Amino acid sequence: MRKLLLTSIIISTSLIYIGRLSYLQLIDSSSKNPLDDTAIKAVYDYPERGHILDRNGKLIVSNQPSYDVMVIPREVKPLDTLEFCQLLNISKEDFIKEYEKARIYSPRLPSVFVPQLSKEEYALLQEKMRKYEGFYIQKRSLRHYETRSAANVLGYISEVNERDLRKYSYYQSGEIIGRQGVEKEYEEVLRGRKGVKFIQKDRFNREIGSYKNGIFDTLPIPGKDVQLTIDIDLQEYGEKLMTNKRGGIVALEPKTGEILALVSAPSYDPALLVGRKRSKNYTKLHYDSISKPLFDRGLLAMYPPGSPFKTLNALVALQEGVITPQTTYRCSGAYYYGKRGRKMGCHCGGGIRNLNSGIYKSCNTYFATVYRNSLEKYPTAEEGLNTWAKHMKSFGLGDYLGYDLPTGRSGKIPTSKTYDATYGKNRWYSTATLSNAIGQGEVLTTPIQLANITAAISNRGFYYTPHIIKKIGEEPIEDEKYTKKKQTSVNPEYFEPVIQGMFDVYKKGTAKWISVKDINIAGKTGTAENFTKINGETVQLTDHSIFVAFAPVDNPKIALAVFVENGHWGSTWAGRIAGLMIEKYIKEEITEKAMEQFVLSGSLEEEYAKPYSGKPFKINE
Incomplete structure (x- = not known):
């Protein structure tokens, strides 16, 4: 009896499973994509894109309504093409081009036919759309900017292209995606998730109601607001100071690594890349190969760091024990080196120099000697240079830093391999690398890297990875990547004499x-x-003007680097701009009116327009 009962249970269970599987495969289509059925139409409901705010909660980017004319090619019936084109303000050639593009993408899925109608165009067209079967209007949001600054930080949005469609399964033709800056880096957060309603059609292609009572329908999930670390007032002021100049300003909060300002000049009004004129405006900006407004100089431009780099060479020499703050060297107005008596000029005025006066007088002779001592401490130039390079890389140089913006360059810190490639292995000495002592030669840095080493100095030996995001929704950023200290290879006690200098x-x-x-x-x-x-x-052109600074000295709230291309002396342009940026951030007002007027009224446009007419400059002659 028990054996019979057990057999019955097994048979019954098996029949239930077989029946259910048969139903799922032969009758129920809940496991299938509704869009595989040509009698099903999908209507998407797009959520509002998240807003962007500055560090103080000030709204930077919001949304404005937009209307797209959509087309489903296989549903299009014969129409008065001329009248339709006049309503849309397009040519017949444009009509044919867009229709063919949509048909090739998919005859039965909707595509954008004419994007981003204005309210007036929408009002005019809405009443007549019933005449044009296969076309309908879909509401969408466009970006609205509360500032004319920070275009390089914010990025922009545009329609997905074929490459995007192949890469991301989420998007349909005609949808929008973030490009550059915050819009690209935080695209998934800002866009939210679109909802969808599936509509059943009959054999005459008429809509007859919701498909399967809406069990597959989803509601849209709004995009989350993001709060940036940027102080938009400081950003706007920085861009104002850089009017008629080329270069970059990067300001950080040393205690957190938060980016306070990221200025690239020349820039552009972000509103230029909104609406139906976006493509035309982008093309104009893209092909401006002189000013390069789309080129983010703060993250992408690689410059020789010049004399600010001397502070790092001082720190390395102190750490390596080859000098003390009291160690002195005599400057005779130049530093002579090598078998051929090569010369490195100096503008410090000559005299006895220690660490303090070497820094504030910016003595090339002092730092050339310090640099050589750091390398020649080791048995070979190769070992000495590689040790020096490790110290430099501990400050984040020669690396992308890991910040949360989608573009950047690594800069360059030379190693023994750099000179082996030029001179051959074991065929060069420390003197072949001497330009590194004063931030020239093979050393290249981006403005954000130079701002970061300034923050590390102000912190007496550590820094946080620079970042642009402060909150997503209501949640502060607690990613260890941005909250963990990164220690440099230099001990904290060696920073004080350098900071004093x-x-x-x-x-x-x-x-x-x-x-x-x-x-x-x-x-x-x-x-x-x-x-x-x-x-x-x-050939040699006019020198770049560079300045790095932090303040206040005892409790740093801001650290920054300023580059002004072809600006000559560091104190002329970059130094003044740095001082004004610091005062603006700390005092929230400007008292140095004369200095401000000098910068605001000054222009380097004539300098940039000069044709070069000098003789070729032969390096190391």
Whole structure:
């Protein structure tokens, strides 16, 4: 009896499973994609894109309504093409082009036919759409900017292209996606998730109601607001200061690594890349190969760092024990080296230099000697240079840093391999690399890297990975990537004498004429040589103006780097801009009116327009 009962249970269970599987495969279609059925139409409901706010909660980017004319090619019936084109303000050729594009994409799925109608165009067209079968209007949101600044930070949105459609299964033709900046980096957060309703059609292609009572329908999920670390008032002020100049400003909060300002000049109004004129405006910006407004100089431009790099060479020498703050060297107005008596000029005025005066006088002779001592401490130049390079890389140089923006360059810190490729292995000495001592030669940095090393100095030996995001929705960013300290290879005690030297740059050094009242600033001027290739010849152009600074010295709230291309002396343009940015952030007002007027009224456009007419400059002659 028990054996019979057990057999019955097994048979019954098996029959239930077989029956259910047969039903699912032969009758029920719930496991299938409804769009596989040509009698099903999908209507998408697009959520509003998340807003973008600055660090103080000030709205930067919101949304405005837009209307797209959609087409389902197989549902299009004969129509008065001329009248339709006049309503849409397009040519017949445009009509044919867009229709064929939509048909090739999919005859039965909707595609954008004419994007981004204005309210007036929508009102005019809405009443007449019933005449044009296969076409309908779909509401969409476009970006609305509350600022004319920060285009390089914010990025923009545009329609997906064929490459996007192949890469991302989420998108349909005609949908929008973030490009560049925050819009691209935080696309999934900002876009939300679209909803969909499936509509059943009969054999005459008429809509007869919801498919399967809406069991497959989904509601849209709104995009989340994001709060940035940017201070939009500081950003706008920085862009104002950089009017008629080319270069970049990167300002960080040293205690967190938050990016306070990321200025690239020249820039553009982000509103230019909104609406039906977006494509035309983008093309104009893209092909401006002179000003390069789409080129983010703060993240992508690689410059020789010049004299600010001397502070790092001082720190390495202290860590390596080859100098103390009291170690002195005599400067005779130049540094001579090598068997052929090569010369590195110096503008410090000559005399006895220690670490402090070497920094605030920016003595090339002092730092050339310090750099050589750091390398020649080791048995071979190769070992010495590689040790030096490891120190430099601990400050984030020669690397992308890992910030949360979708573009960047790594800069360059040379190693023994760099010189092996030029001279051959074991066929070069420390003197072949001497330009590295003063931030020239093979060393290249981006403005954000230089701002980051300034933050590391202000923190006495550590930094946080720079980042642009502060909150997603209501949740503060707690990613360890941005909250974990990154220690440099230099001990904390060696930073104080270097910081004192940078403080004295303002008190009695190269920036003493541009100090800011009531703010203790530590800084370093830089004048970096600027070379380019013209007709195959290496020629020297006007030097770049560079300045790094942080303030207040004892409790740093801001650290920044300023690059002004072809701006000559570091104190002329970059130093003044740095001081004004610091005062704007700390005091929230400007008292140095004369300095502000000098910068705002100044222009380097004539400098950039100059044709080069000098003789070719032969490096190392």
